[in-house]
Amino acid sequence: MTSPLIQIDRAEKTYRIGEIRVPAVRGVSLTIDNGEFIAITGASGSGKSTFMHLLGCLAQLDAGTYRFEGKSIESYSRAQLAALRNRRIGFVFQSFNLLARTTILENVALPLAYQSVRRDERRKRAAAMLERVGLGDRMKHHSNQLSGGQQQRVAIARALVTRPPIVLADEPTGNLDSKTSAEIMRLLSEMNRDEGVTIVLVTHEQDIAAFANRHVVFRDGVVASDELQRNEILVPV
Ligand code: ADP
Ligand code: MG
Numbered sequence: 001m002t003s004p005l006i007q008i009d010r011a012e013k014t015y016r017i018g019e020i021r022v023p024a025v026r027g028v029s030l031t032i033d034n035g036e037f038i039a040i041t042g043a044s045g046s047g048k049s050t051f052m053h054l055l056g057c058l059a060q061l062d063a064g065t066y067r068f069e070g071k072s073i074e075s076y077s078r079a080q081l082a083a084l085r086n087r088r089i090g091f092v093f094q095s096f097n098l099l100a101r102t103t104i105l106e107n108v109a110l111p112l113a114y115q116s117v118r119r120d121e122r123r124k125r126a127a128a129m130l131e132r133v134g135l136g137d138r139m140k141h142h143s144n145q146l147s148g149g150q151q152q153r154v155a156i157a158r159a160l161v162t163r164p165p166i167v168l169a170d171e172p173t174g175n176l177d178s179k180t181s182a183e184i185m186r187l188l189s190e191m192n193r194d195e196g197v198t199i200v201l202v203t204h205e206q207d208i209a210a211f212a213n214r215h216v217v218f219r220d221g222v223v224a225s226d227e228l229q230r231n232e233i234l235v236p237v
Contacts, residue, residue: 014062
């Protein structure tokens with residue numbers, strides 16, 4: 001049984017730069033069920049990142065409605081939105097966004113500090129997540145001492161350490177070579193399959209999108225197609 005995690009109805013977002021208006025998302029409706037693995041593709045400028053910002057409550061809709069776990073977020077205060085982002089949504093970016101001169105253990109533990117989790121418990125949970133992504137032997141390394149693929153593993157561990165039901169990943173393999181990209185995709189697929197984490201991933205590569213079990217295509221700020229697909233079989237490395 002699946003239940004809706006996110007229900008977005010007729011979402012619109014327009015950027016305003018002085019007199020110029022740039023409509024980026026022009027009426028997108030999407031329901032995301034718990035446990036789904038969705039890939040979003042589409043040409044550059046088609047509104048994918050803007051839509052991910054709306055999904056992640058990093059920006060507000062100009063029009064339309066957004067319900068997260070059944071609750072309408074339109075009336076949420078800034079503090080309530082921040083709490084939702086911190087506790088219920090994990091973010092993974094193309095550029096990793098790790099603190100450079102900080103150990104990867106501290107990087108991964110950081111989201112728990114915002115939840116007032118005690119220091120020893122933070123470290124314990126961060127260490128367990130780093131083991132899970134295959135970096136148990138690197139905990140004391142600084143993030144800038146790791147390869148791109150390793151840094152993205154750290155970012156995935158940081159996104160998942162709070163046990164959010166959903167992870168949003170915008171071009172997570174955009175800075176990685178194809179072999180490393182496949183490893184990162186296998187890791188995300190495992191998290192989806194084994195831990196039930198819902199994943200929404202933006203990519204411009206068809207072979208990356210093939211790992212998902214639903215494929216949404218954006219065109220000029222609207223959904224051009226939305227189809228279920230059989231996902232890539234997890235081949236052990
Ligand atoms: P994608 O991620 O699919 O490449 P974006 O959501 O980044 O698309 O962009 C959609 C449209 O909005 C594009 O025309 C882009 O130029 C414009 N846009 C994106 N971000 C901004 C911004 N911060 N200010 C103004 N226009 C923006
Ligand atoms: Mg983008």
